[in-house]
Amino acid sequence: SQKIEQNSEALNIQEGKTATLTCNYTNYSPAYLQWYRQDPGRGPVFLLLIRENEKEKRKERLKVTFDTTLKQSLFHITASQPADSATYLCADHRGANNLFFGTGTRLTVIP
């Protein structure tokens, strides 16, 4: 069956370091992958979208890569700050514009 998985449930890093989160997919090839941030008690907030024919996308301190050979997307936050602490969700498009979400990785940036 088609699956999208975020292998790390939680990730702790020191302030100023680069956080790298992983999203893997199996048994299909999504046309798009999206990344969202979710804070406690709030809905997810859209961050970045990357298409299958794009290797990399950047937005300020954020960078997303898409490797169709490894069936993997990496999400990087450079110069991380405590305010970056949140749960980060990857999601892929299937069917008629539907998004399927991974379970998320809870990032904690330690001052």
Added chain:
Amino acid sequence: EAGVAQSPRYKIIEKRQSVAFWCNPISGHATLYWYQQILGQGPKLLIQFQNNGVVDDSQLPKDRFSAERLKGVDSTLKIQPAKLEDSAVYLCASSRGQIYGYTFGSGTRLTVV
């Protein structure tokens, strides 16, 4: 632009009771989604509307869940009767197209006791 509005923010009901959630999407967004998010999991799609028509309700438990989007704007999601396993956050989202991402509301946290 104003965000996606949802109400109520919290609801506690007893099992077998009914409950309804309301969503007002961003103006001009034709596509509206309802997601269920159980604690510790990612959001799971329940139903997708395009204007006032249903595009995908394959994961909606139709024996107890129903949803409508009258006039292609506001939407309501209803559960009747509720079960303990329906305890979750119900998120509404809208979008103007695939490449723009979804805008989510803050959700309704439902507790069934």
